[in-house]
Amino acid sequence: MKILWALALLVAAPCWAGDGFDQGRCSYHGIPLHGKVKVVENHGDIKVKVVTSFPDLKVKMVSNFPDDCGEWQAVTQWPDFTVQFVESFPDLKIKYVDAFPGVR
Numbered sequence: 001m002k003i004l005w006a007l008a009l010l011v012a013a014p015c016w017a018g019d020g021f022d023q024g025r026c027s028y029h030g031i032p033l034h035g036k037v038k039v040v041e042n043h044g045d046i047k048v049k050v051v052t053s054f055p056d057l058k059v060k061m062v063s064n065f066p067d068d069c070g071e072w073q074a075v076t077q078w079p080d081f082t083v084q085f086v087e088s089f090p091d092l093k094i095k096y097v098d099a100f101p102g103v104r
Helices: 001-013
Strands: 037-041 045-051 057-061 071-074 080-085 092-097
Touching: none
Parallel strands: 037 071, 037 080, 045 080, 045 092, 057 071, 057 092
Antiparallel strands: none
């Protein structure tokens, strides 16, 4: 019985952050989780919840060159992707950090 429980946890683990989250590629449904980000009220590419513990992604806000996983630059025009902040049913849980962004 313990083996079945452990197997069930291994199968369910990738689903905890949402079905489209790929830690290895640092992407969500093919959208790289770095770059220029625009915050929208509705119909964002990714629904995000800000948490203080157990994030799926650690995000560092930068003012230039958001080239690495978890580095986001806030923009109002020509974003790479859009985010909508939600309290329920997020696609991704993030934590803002000052150093070491990404999936760790």
